[in-house]
Amino acid sequence: xxxxxxxxxxxxxxxxxxxxxxxxxxxxxxxxxxxxxxxxxxxxxxxxxxxxxxxxxxxxxxxxxxxxxxxxxxxxxxxxxxxxxxxxxxxxxxxxxxxxxxxxxxxxxxxxxxxxxxxxxxxxxxxxxxxxxxxxxxxxxxxxxxxxxxxxxxxxxxxxxxxxxxxxxxxxxxxxxxxxxxxxxxxxxxxxxxxxxxxxxxxxxxxxxxxxxxxxxxxxxxxxxxxxxxxxxxxxxxxxxxxxxxxxxxxxxxxxxxxxxxxxxxxxxxxxxxxxxxxxxxxxxxxxx
Amino acid sequence: xxxxxxxxxxxxxxxxxxxxxxxxxxxxxxxxxxxxxxxxxxxxxxxxxxxxxxxxxxxxxxxxxxxxxxxxxxxxxxxxxxxxxxxxxxxxxxxxxxxxxxxxxxxxxxxxxxxxxxxxxxxxxxxxxxxxxxxxxxxxxxxxxxxxxxxxxxxxxxxxxxxxxxxxxxxxxxxxxxxxxxxxxxxxxxxxxxxxxxxxxxxxxxxxxxxxxxxxxxxxxxxxxxxxxxxxxxxxxxxxxxxxxxxxxxxxxxxxxxxxxxxxxxxxxxxxxxxxxxxxxxxxxxxx
Numbered sequence: 330x331x332x333x334x335x336x337x338x339x340x341x342x343x344x345x346x347x348x349x350x351x352x353x354x355x356x357x358x359x360x361x362x363x364x365x366x367x368x369x370x371x372x373x374x375x376x377x378x379x380x381x382x383x384x385x386x387x388x389x390x391x392x393x394x395x396x397x398x399x400x401x402x403x404x405x406x407x408x409x410x411x412x413x414x415x416x417x418x419x420x421x422x423x424x425x426x427x428x429x430x431x432x433x434x435x436x437x438x439x440x441x442x443x444x445x446x447x448x449x450x451x452x453x454x455x456x457x458x459x460x461x462x463x464x465x466x467x468x469x470x471x472x473x474x475x476x477x478x479x480x481x482x483x484x485x486x487x488x489x490x491x492x493x494x495x496x497x498x499x500x501x502x503x504x505x506x507x508x509x510x511x512x513x514x515x516x517x518x519x520x521x522x523x524x525x526x527x528x529x530x531x532x533x534x535x536x537x538x539x540x541x542x543x544x545x546x547x548x549x550x551x552x553x554x555x556x557x558x559x560x561x562x563x564x565x566x567x568x569x570x571x572x573x574x575x576x577x578x579x580x581x582x583x584x585x586x587x588x589x590x591x592x593x594x595x596x597x598x599x600x601x602x603x604x605x606x607x608x609x610x611x612x613x614x615x616x617x618x
Numbered sequence: 619x620x621x622x623x624x625x626x627x628x629x630x631x632x633x634x635x636x637x638x639x640x641x642x643x644x645x646x647x648x649x650x651x652x653x654x655x656x657x658x659x660x661x662x663x664x665x666x667x668x669x670x671x672x673x674x675x676x677x678x679x680x681x682x683x684x685x686x687x688x689x690x691x692x693x694x695x696x697x698x699x700x701x702x703x704x705x706x707x708x709x710x711x712x713x714x715x716x717x718x719x720x721x722x723x724x725x726x727x728x729x730x731x732x733x734x735x736x737x738x739x740x741x742x743x744x745x746x747x748x749x750x751x752x753x754x755x756x757x758x759x760x761x762x763x764x765x766x767x768x769x770x771x772x773x774x775x776x777x778x779x780x781x782x783x784x785x786x787x788x789x790x791x792x793x794x795x796x797x798x799x800x801x802x803x804x805x806x807x808x809x810x811x812x813x814x815x816x817x818x819x820x821x822x823x824x825x826x827x828x829x830x831x832x833x834x835x836x837x838x839x840x841x842x843x844x845x846x847x848x849x850x851x852x853x854x855x856x857x858x859x860x861x862x863x864x865x866x867x868x869x870x871x872x873x874x875x876x877x878x879x880x881x882x883x884x885x886x887x888x889x890x891x892x893x894x895x896x897x898x899x900x901x902x903x904x905x906x
Contacts, residue, residue: 331800333816334712335807355709356716362781363723369749370738384747432636441629447637454644458891460842460864461884464871465647465654474646492639523628554732554845559872570733574849577737586741589734600729604722608789
């Protein structure tokens, strides 16, 4: 595809030289800026407590200490924190997929009375910055209206609020809107009810957008900080972000760094495996959305 | 008639789960936010106090400082976090090699848990054994106190935040750049437009919508900054130089147990951000 600079221009002698230089600079610079800190993260956990705070810092560990990772795993209760975070993330994903897909389908294809009002009210929440609502949301979770249950320190406090995600509704509804009505009419003639239509026609066509929603759902929980800080106060329920933060004081720097490396590994590996899908999903989502 | 009714019942059945969650965790808290801004609770007794909460806030020097800090953070974060991804996306879009690798690199920090990136940067920023001062020292440049000085604490927070977050914007710009029809560049080139003029007259107008939308979204996101200062400087920083508005909300609510003042501050933040959005809507309407 033709971009800012044409291939003919690049194929000229000068163009080729300039291109080579720019390419080397960009590749080198990016590697340094984005992989450099990760290298420091991994090797920092291999150094001794003295070496990690040595001045000047050492590029390669003098001697490799894998046991720091073991120490981090047990001292920082990494197993527990990892399990909690995964549990919250995939629970949130399940609730969002079920409730938001159903809602978007209803708003897009079943078009009930007041559907547009509901859609408008949902989209209006996009205008409300999430940090603004943190206090009343916390008080709501502390004492749920009508039911009067306290969700703090239960997984529900993480799972249920993630369903109220207008961005999901927006993305899904827009995608469902593009499914031709004739197709649904044909299914209806064949005797398929709404649930069957959603399951066998719409969902298989919507894989790209479901991928985008799923990635955002998991990553959002994985990265969230302020909300789990408030609603998961019990150390045994904490997420990676909160647990490491509260345990990091009073622990040697190399152990903290090893813990950070362990905490980053799952998402980085997940990203490297699925990077094609994640990138394709993100770009598709951003153009369509 | 009966069919319409049935269709409606089914549809609302599908909507129910999401509807309840929106009601409980978005709509009701929004109303409560407004109500609580005008109330004060003392020893379990709640009463209306009008604008007293706002009075209390405006008399707190931390309130003004938090706003100054937040605006400074937003301006700095936009200067870095808006311009850098755009330039990076333009460069990446021109490269014929290593594109996949570079995209993965730039997005990698976005996938990391914030605690990992932030605490790693805190380690780099250490004035004694930190990597950054050592690099500066090796290059014979003046070193910095980074997070420990009120002059540089905020910019240090911004640098870390940009590293952590620029991947998302870069990929979105990149996607927008790929939708620009190649013929436009060809036509501009035939008309004798150089590289910068092609960027100015083709690239920017063609991506204007997504640029301006992302600008608004980034303003809204950066004005809510919390994690980076909370973890890097413990929230307030030297002489309160990194206290942000959201951190102040957090302090009022969970350190001082003053939910009324915290809500009032949240409402002020909401109004300020709404004003930004209104300006955006006005400008984008005028342009079309």
